[in-house]
Amino acid sequence: MKAYTSWGRYPKLAAAKVERPRWRDDVLPFTARQSLLAYGNGRSYGDSCLNEGGCLLDTRGLDRFIHFDKTTGVLRAEAGVLLTDILQFCLPDGWFLPVTPGTQYVTLGGAVANDVHGKNHHGAGSFGCHVRAFELLRSDGQRLICSQHDNAALFQATIGGLGLTGVILWVELVLKRVAGTVMEVESQQFSALDGFYELSEQADQRHEYSVAWVDCLARGPALGRGWLFSANHAQTHDIPSPDRAGGWTMPLTPPVSLINRGSLRLFNQLYYRKPRPASQRQHYQPYFYPLDKIRYWNRVYGPKGFLQYQCVVPPGDERSAIAAILARIAVSGTGSFLAVLKRFGNRASPGLLSFPRPGTTLALDFPNQGADSLRLLENLDALVSEVGGAIYPAKDARMSTAMFKASFPRLSDFVTQRDPGMSSSFWRRVMEE
Amino acid sequence: MQKILILGANSAIAQATARRYANEGAQFYLLGRNKERLEMVANDLQVRGAKEVDFHTLDANEVADHASALEAAIQSLGQIDILLIAHGTLPDQVACQASVDETVAALQTNAMSVIAFLTLASQQFEQQGQGSIVAISSVAGDRGRQSNYVYGSAKAAVSIFLQGLRNRLHRHGVQVLTVKPGFVDTPMTAAFDKGPLWVQPEKIAEGIHRAIDKNKDVVYLPRIWWLIMLVICRIPERIFKRLSL
Numbered sequence: 001m002k003a004y005t006s007w008g009r010y011p012k013l014a015a016a017k018v019e020r021p022r023w024r025d026d027v028l029p030f031t032a033r034q035s036l037l038a039y040g041n042g043r044s045y046g047d048s049c050l051n052e053g054g055c056l057l058d059t060r061g062l063d064r065f066i067h068f069d070k071t072t073g074v075l076r077a078e079a080g081v082l083l084t085d086i087l088q089f090c091l092p093d094g095w096f097l098p099v100t101p102g103t104q105y106v107t108l109g110g111a112v113a114n115d116v117h118g119k120n121h122h123g124a125g126s127f128g129c130h131v132r133a134f135e136l137l138r139s140d141g142q143r144l145i146c147s148q149h150d151n152a153a154l155f156q157a158t159i160g161g162l163g164l165t166g167v168i169l170w171v172e173l174v175l176k177r178v179a180g181t182v183m184e185v186e187s188q189q190f191s192a193l194d195g196f197y198e199l200s201e202q203a204d205q206r207h208e209y210s211v212a213w214v215d216c217l218a219r220g221p222a223l224g225r226g227w228l229f230s231a232n233h234a235q236t237h238d239i240p241s242p243d244r245a246g247g248w249t250m251p252l253t254p255p256v257s258l259i260n261r262g263s264l265r266l267f268n269q270l271y272y273r274k275p276r277p278a279s280q281r282q283h284y285q286p287y288f289y290p291l292d293k294i295r296y297w298n299r300v301y302g303p304k305g306f307l308q309y310q311c312v313v314p315p316g317d318e319r320s321a322i323a324a325i326l327a328r329i330a331v332s333g334t335g336s337f338l339a340v341l342k343r344f345g346n347r348a349s350p351g352l353l354s355f356p357r358p359g360t361t362l363a364l365d366f367p368n369q370g371a372d373s374l375r376l377l378e379n380l381d382a383l384v385s386e387v388g389g390a391i392y393p394a395k396d397a398r399m400s401t402a403m404f405k406a407s408f409p410r411l412s413d414f415v416t417q418r419d420p421g422m423s424s425s426f427w428r429r430v431m432e433e
Numbered sequence: 434m435q436k437i438l439i440l441g442a443n444s445a446i447a448q449a450t451a452r453r454y455a456n457e458g459a460q461f462y463l464l465g466r467n468k469e470r471l472e473m474v475a476n477d478l479q480v481r482g483a484k485e486v487d488f489h490t491l492d493a494n495e496v497a498d499h500a501s502a503l504e505a506a507i508q509s510l511g512q513i514d515i516l517l518i519a520h521g522t523l524p525d526q527v528a529c530q531a532s533v534d535e536t537v538a539a540l541q542t543n544a545m546s547v548i549a550f551l552t553l554a555s556q557q558f559e560q561q562g563q564g565s566i567v568a569i570s571s572v573a574g575d576r577g578r579q580s581n582y583v584y585g586s587a588k589a590a591v592s593i594f595l596q597g598l599r600n601r602l603h604r605h606g607v608q609v610l611t612v613k614p615g616f617v618d619t620p621m622t623a624a625f626d627k628g629p630l631w632v633q634p635e636k637i638a639e640g641i642h643r644a645i646d647k648n649k650d651v652v653y654l655p656r657i658w659w660l661i662m663l664v665i666c667r668i669p670e671r672i673f674k675r676l677s678l
Contacts, residue, residue, distance in 0.1 A: 020623070022445070022620055023470055023473065024473065025469060025470070064473055064474070064476065064477035065476065065477045065479075065480035065481060066473075066476050066477070066480070067476065067480065068480045077480075089480065089481060089482070
């Protein structure tokens with residue numbers, strides 16, 4: 001009934017078996033012959049949530065809340081709970097996710113395993129910075145409660161550990177206080193990449209959240225033009241009526257990608273030219289989760305799916321490196337409506353394989369055009385590795401072993417904590433196992 | 434605020450239904466076999482907004498324990514606005530055919546224990562003069578088929594018992610709701626390949642909540658099953674007996 005694919009729908013790799021635990025005390029089907037991998041809500045883009053020929057553990061049945069302290073904001077919930085459910089129950093009491101990625105349809109376990117980040121990274125760090133503890137079930141049957149104090153090495157390996165250290169059963173998270181559902185959003189246009197750096201430097205000091213849309217087709221003097229959207233939670237309790245519930249559904253997969261050179265050029269022109277109020281009040285849903293309004297938006301790329309690309313380049317070389325990457329993409333004429341630029345802050349995550357680090361991150365998707373797409377991304381990798389940058393595994397389906405190893409200098413520490421019973425298609429690919 | 438008693442509270446349909454009422458601030462008394470899991474469900478409902486959740490272990494097949502369990506529930510809740518009976522098993526038809534014990538056990542769990550609990554609970558509802566009695570029967574109880582007639586006959590017994598109970602309690606202002614789900618993706622049906630007619634327990638929960646609100650008598654969930662069963666029940670027996678269903 002349910003297809004276990006990743007969000008990019010590329011690559012398509014089938015597991016030999018799918019198990020669906022419903023209770024924290026369920027005994028998991030660990031065997032020596034078949035590797036296991038937890039699969040949450042399938043929002044990782046590439047192959048890090050796939051386990052070809054192995055067993056997938058669909059954790060969505062582990063969707064119970066365990067405890068919520070309304071005075072301290074400490075929430076303990078099973079790993080299959082979705083972030084959207086947390087918002088639904090905690091926001092009425094004035095609590096918000098400390099860090100949220102661009103979709104609310106990820107599981108709590110997945111948010112930890114990928115150490116996801118959001119528009120507030122410059123102040124709040126990544127998701128793992130707000131995790132107090134979790135319980136890990138290892139393939140030898142051990143159940144370990146991990147925190148900075150207990151089983152600290154496993155705690156650090158599991159945050160951003162791509163599900164390879166065991167199965168996360170529950171997570172304890174510290175939420176943040178907010179007054180309500182309203183965001184005060186400022187929109188600022190910039191006509192070139194330098195403008196992004198000027199504006200975001202100021203905006204990051206005054207705003208908890210900031211993210212930029214960038215026109216990935218702009219070239220020459222307009223290279224890197226776009227809009228910066230920065231925001232704070234409003235201090236008032238009044239709630240503008242939330243947008244019509246439901247939104248749209250992409251009902252089917254079109255035979256070819258609807259994102260092509262023509263549609264992209266048209267969209268980017270219109271989006272860049274669109275007048276926007278300098279400041280406005282907005283419900284948190286459209287600010288944080290614009291794409292969640294369209295169910296199955298990933299189908300827009302057609303049956304071949306798409307490749308998401310997210311890199312980070314360190315401070316120092318960041319302007320020239322991002323300029324070079326954007327120039328390379330603009331020449332290719334491909335890319336997506338939603339190309340995103342953001343400056344990460346200095347707050348370090350406990351995670352050994354955590355992706356966010358100081359510097360500038362760029363994320364965008366590319367329709368899968370086979371060898372051409374892969375070649376383009378290899379070219380981009382070269383520009384990233386030249387300055388000592390990194391690629392985000394949660395979004396990757398093709399990076400080389402060398403690129404992976406260069407991206408994660410603490411990989412050897414991670415390997416000692418890995419659970420030999422767990423594996424993924426991603427892991428076998430980048431480790432050449 | 435609704436006061437709700439659930440028998441078989443760890444079942445997938447019961448949990449999904451309870452969550453909807455927890456959102457509304459209901460008070461619960463949960464009965465089920467596994468204490469640790471009852472506690473997990475209770476905590477979940479509590480965080481989701483339940484006013485209060487109490488639970489106790491009960492093996493529905495231990496009919497002698499029903500009276501004290503019901504009494505404790507009434508003690509805790511005061512009165513029962515909604516009783517949901519949701520426990521059950523899906524017996525292996527082939528194994529039942531080869532074993533009297535298996536067949537009797539299946540009937541015991543899916544029919545006798547339900548009828549026994551309803552017998553006691555109906556006295557309480559008659560006395561209260563209000564409330565809703567809700568039990569999960571099945572479309573399988575509408576017509577006997579070779580692939581699962583042991584389960585089907587247990588559910589048929591439950592459906593007919595509920596029908597009589599409804600007739601009896603109607604004048605006392607009590608709703609008796611027979612829920613007939615089709616194919617539901619739960620641990621009970623884990624072994625089946627799932628086709629397009631299968632639905633998630635949340636969908637059934639939504640239908641149960643609506644049927645209680647609308648004071649319905651019998652509800653097929655999803656509603657397409659009303660049509661499917663209408664057709665299936667109209668097939669003449671001399672043709673039906675030749676089909677492999």
